Amino acid sequence: MSLAFSSRVGAGPSGLGADSGAAERAGTVAALRERIRGMQRTELESQPLPTLPVLVDLLPGGVLRAGGVYAVPDAPVLAMALAAGPSGAGSWSAVVDLPTFGIEAAERVGINLDRLVVVPTPGAHWLEVVAALADVVTVIITGPAPHLSTSDRARLTARLHQRAAMLVTLGTWPGSDAELRSTAGSWDGIGAGFGYLGARELRVDSTDRAGRLRRGSLTLAESGGLTAPTPRIRAVPRPERTLAGVG
Amino acid sequence: MSERVLALWMPDWGVLTAAEDEGIASDVPVVLTARGEVFAANAVARALGVRRGLRIREAQERAANAVFVPYREDADHRRFEPLIRVLEGIVPSIQQVRPGLCLVPGRGPARYYGSEAAAAEALTRALRAAEVIPTGSAVRIGAADGVFAAQQAAYRAVPVEMPESESTELLASVTGTEADALLLIPAGCSARFLAPMPVTTLGEPELSRVLARLGVHRLGELAALPAASVRDRFGAAGEQAHRIASGEDPRRVRPRVPPAELAVEREFDPPLERADQAAFGFRASADRFLAGLAEHALVVSAVRIEIIGDRGGRSARSWLHPRHLDAGDVVDRVRWQLQGAGAIEAALAEPVALIRVIPETLAAMSTQEPGLWGGGPDTRVYNGLTRLQGMVGHDGVLTARIGAGREPRERQSLVPWGERDPRTDPAGPWPGSLPGAPPQTVLPEPMPARVIDAAGESVAISDRDVLSAPPRRLQIPPLPRIAPGGVDSEVRAWAGPWPVITGTTADRVDRFQLLDERGHGWLVRRDRGEWWAEARYD
Numbered sequence: 161m162s163l164a165f166s167s168r169v170g171a172g173p174s175g176l177g178a179d180s181g182a183a184e185r186a187g188t189v190a191a192l193r194e195r196i197r198g199m200q201r202t203e204l205e206s207q208p209l210p211t212l213p214v215l216v217d218l219l220p221g222g223v224l225r226a227g228g229v230y231a232v233p234d235a236p237v238l239a240m241a242l243a244a245g246p247s248g249a250g251s252w253s254a255v256v257d258l259p260t261f262g263i264e265a266a267e268r269v270g271i272n273l274d275r276l277v278v279v280p281t282p283g284a285h286w287l288e289v290v291a292a293l294a295d296v297v298t299v300i301i302t303g304p305a306p307h308l309s310t311s312d313r314a315r316l317t318a319r320l321h322q323r324a325a326m327l328v329t330l331g332t333w334p335g336s337d338a339e340l341r342s343t344a345g346s347w348d349g350i351g352a353g354f355g356y357l358g359a360r361e362l363r364v365d366s367t368d369r370a371g372r373l374r375r376g377s378l379t380l381a382e383s384g385g386l387t388a389p390t391p392r393i394r395a396v397p398r399p400e401r402t403l404a405g406v407g
Numbered sequence: 408m409s410e411r412v413l414a415l416w417m418p419d420w421g422v423l424t425a426a427e428d429e430g431i432a433s434d435v436p437v438v439l440t441a442r443g444e445v446f447a448a449n450a451v452a453r454a455l456g457v458r459r460g461l462r463i464r465e466a467q468e469r470a471a472n473a474v475f476v477p478y479r480e481d482a483d484h485r486r487f488e489p490l491i492r493v494l495e496g497i498v499p500s501i502q503q504v505r506p507g508l509c510l511v512p513g514r515g516p517a518r519y520y521g522s523e524a525a526a527a528e529a530l531t532r533a534l535r536a537a538e539v540i541p542t543g544s545a546v547r548i549g550a551a552d553g554v555f556a557a558q559q560a561a562y563r564a565v566p567v568e569m570p571e572s573e574s575t576e577l578l579a580s581v582t583g584t585e586a587d588a589l590l591l592i593p594a595g596c597s598a599r600f601l602a603p604m605p606v607t608t609l610g611e612p613e614l615s616r617v618l619a620r621l622g623v624h625r626l627g628e629l630a631a632l633p634a635a636s637v638r639d640r641f642g643a644a645g646e647q648a649h650r651i652a653s654g655e656d657p658r659r660v661r662p663r664v665p666p667a668e669l670a671v672e673r674e675f676d677p678p679l680e681r682a683d684q685a686a687f688g689f690r691a692s693a694d695r696f697l698a699g700l701a702e703h704a705l706v707v708s709a710v711r712i713e714i715i716g717d718r719g720g721r722s723a724r725s726w727l728h729p730r731h732l733d734a735g736d737v738v739d740r741v742r743w744q745l746q747g748a749g750a751i752e753a754a755l756a757e758p759v760a761l762i763r764v765i766p767e768t769l770a771a772m773s774t775q776e777p778g779l780w781g782g783g784p785d786t787r788v789y790n791g792l793t794r795l796q797g798m799v800g801h802d803g804v805l806t807a808r809i810g811a812g813r814e815p816r817e818r819q820s821l822v823p824w825g826e827r828d829p830r831t832d833p834a835g836p837w838p839g840s841l842p843g844a845p846p847q848t849v850l851p852e853p854m855p856a857r858v859i860d861a862a863g864e865s866v867a868i869s870d871r872d873v874l875s876a877p878p879r880r881l882q883i884p885p886l887p888r889i890a891p892g893g894v895d896s897e898v899r900a901w902a903g904p905w906p907v908i909t910g911t912t913a914d915r916v917d918r919f920q921l922l923d924e925r926g927h928g929w930l931v932r933r934d935r936g937e938w939w940a941e942a943r944y945d
Contacts, residue, residue, distance in 0.1 A: 383844065
């Protein structure tokens with residue numbers, strides 16, 4: 161197939177100089193190689209989903225992918241950050257099997273509560289509920305998934321692809337598009353007996369399916385919103401302010 | 408010429424029904440509260456100076472022994488429903504303005520009973536006989552030209568004498584038995600009846616403010632203005648106000664939509680023992696119910712389902728729907744109500760003898776039909792979530808809101824998909840609420856925890872907010888999904904104690920934030936010597 165294409169392109173304009181002709185040929189070859197790669201790719205390039213800018217460095221390709229599965233073991237805040245992009249752009253989202261999901265925190269990160277559905281205890285119907293939700297919402301946040309057979313897992317991923325939805329699990333997921341873990345971090349504003357938990361910096365390691373490691377960090381402001389990490393000048397904690405704030 | 412209207416008003420309806428529901432004696436001050444303010448108060452509480460709109464704290468000061476009951480709008484409507492039903496047995500069309508106040512066109516009943524006074528007496532007697540009025544309540548009826556004048560007459564109907572300030576003695580004949588009373592404003596006299604009332608009575612604050620600035624304080628003065636000038640200056644709202652003040656109320660009694668024949672019931676003989684049987688048996692009736700609605704070009708977004716058992720047990724409940732119900736939705740709700748928390752095949756507590764479905768909220772089909780190009784992007788979501796509800800039950804699919812309160816748990820507000828939001832004010836102010844970002848993980852129930860000092864003793868607090876020793880370790884038993892292995896960690900940093908002012912208990916409750924060695928923040932509370940984990944910050 162590639163031969164047929166190259167022969168047709170080879171019959172292009174010939175009245176140019178040798179140098180520019182060579183450069184053009186090289187460009188054509190590169191374009192064709194890219195095209196061949198695209199045709200030989202085993203899976204379809206899925207469409208990108210709106211992504212919070214602070215996550216760009218942590219995700220393969222820099223964006224969330226429709227049909228993707230993202231694992232954020234034991235880090236609800238990262239699940240909220242992942243979901244905030246599509247949700248903030250008007251998509252519906254769902255929280256399944258996670259009765260502890262902090263609603264106010266989610267709203268502060270940017271999840272639209274008007275378009276959020278919560279199924280706190282799906283019980284034995286986890287797979288059916290998630291599959292049914294994939295039909296109607298774009299982001300599904302779920303607690304650690306129950307044990308699934310490989311074929312169930314494959315069917316669910318296919319469903320997600322087909323419906324252009326994404327799954328974020330607080331457990332692990334073999335073959336996830338990316339697994340994000342918060343490795344370390346620091347808190348502002350709290351000490352030994354004074355202050356309160358204020359702004360939070362999270363350092364995050366992200367491993368994609370190919371095993372590539374990406375590192376980044378997020379800052380959760382005292383207001384609860386996510387901001388890009390900024391070089392910080394550490395302020396001296398002011399106990400008198402915090403006391404007033406505690407009331 | 409506006410139509411003759413009878414207005415039926417039951418003073419203190421909400422507060423009296425609430426007191427009766429709660430079993431409170433009639434000589435106790437009762438205060439209904441909504442959104443931190445007094446919504447209504449009974450006569451005893453009013454005598455102590457409790458007024459609508461007062462802050463609860465202030466009301467508590469004025470009436471220290473009062474019982475405070477949160478106002479529940481749905482319960483209020485539900486209590487008023489039987490009364491409307493009784494009236495509908497007598498007169499064909501009734502408009503419910505709000506629970507405690509309804510309107511009846513005056514002409515028909517007056518002709519049937521001979522006079523408006525006789526009609527009013529017949530209505531009162533029927534209500535008293537059916538015992539649908541809470542104890543201690545009166546029925547006040549106003550008869551006048553137009554909706555507004557009739558309402559005002561009902562408010563002013565008193566059993567014995569007319570208020571002296573009103574110059575209505577000449578126009579009105581007053582009759583009354585016990586606390587019930589009728590104030591009858593003869594035809595053509597409504598304008599003179601309304602003339603001395605302040606313009607604020609109209610309930611149009613914007614309009615009355617401007618009118619007051621123009622020196623128009625009473626409805627009579629408004630009526631004296633040329634109609635064209637009022638219309639030019641104030642537009643449609645002003646024109647309507649002018650016509651009302653002139654005794655030419657353009658509004659008519661709008662009877663409520665659900666005529667009784669829309670309700671559908673199905674008897675089972677012999678009674679059915681299983682939920683799925685009963686739900687299946689009701690399927691044809693549900694189709695009939697929807698067909699009946701369709702005939703009137705109506706759709707239903709809330710139904711009340713009543714189930715009567717073989718041995719006389721009753722279950723009744725209202726079900727709301729985010730859009731409108733189809734036959735399958737009705738059957739689903741019948742099934743949910745039948746099985747409660749049980750499984751589908753489980754036998755019922757008692758066999759089902761009768762199922763009745765009554766429409767509660769109706770809307771014209773034209774407002775609900777999907778447009779030519781489909782019902783918008785959310786149709787898919789509605790349909791999908793309705794299917795999901797069929798899978799995990801009505802209470803299994805929830806929508807989330809930020810609730811009102813200072814505790815993280817209070818701020819998690821989840822209501823079943825399609826139900827009304829409880830109206831709350833999450834913005835506050837909530838003095839004593841937690842500073843900083845809200846926690847990402849909120850435990851539905853506090854978990855017992857241990858906070859110990861370097862010597863391994865549980866940390867205690869003195870009356871002067873002094874800790875027995877700084878906390879050194881935090882121990883929490885395994886939490887499914889959050890910390891399956893439990894927490895046993897050094898405390899890296901801590902803040903507190905922050906006393907919680909509960910207002911009800913003398914026992915002190917204090918909150919702390921602790922930072923564990925994995926970088927998680929924990930919100931813990933010390934309550935009567937015990938430590939509890941409440942929430943986690945990532």
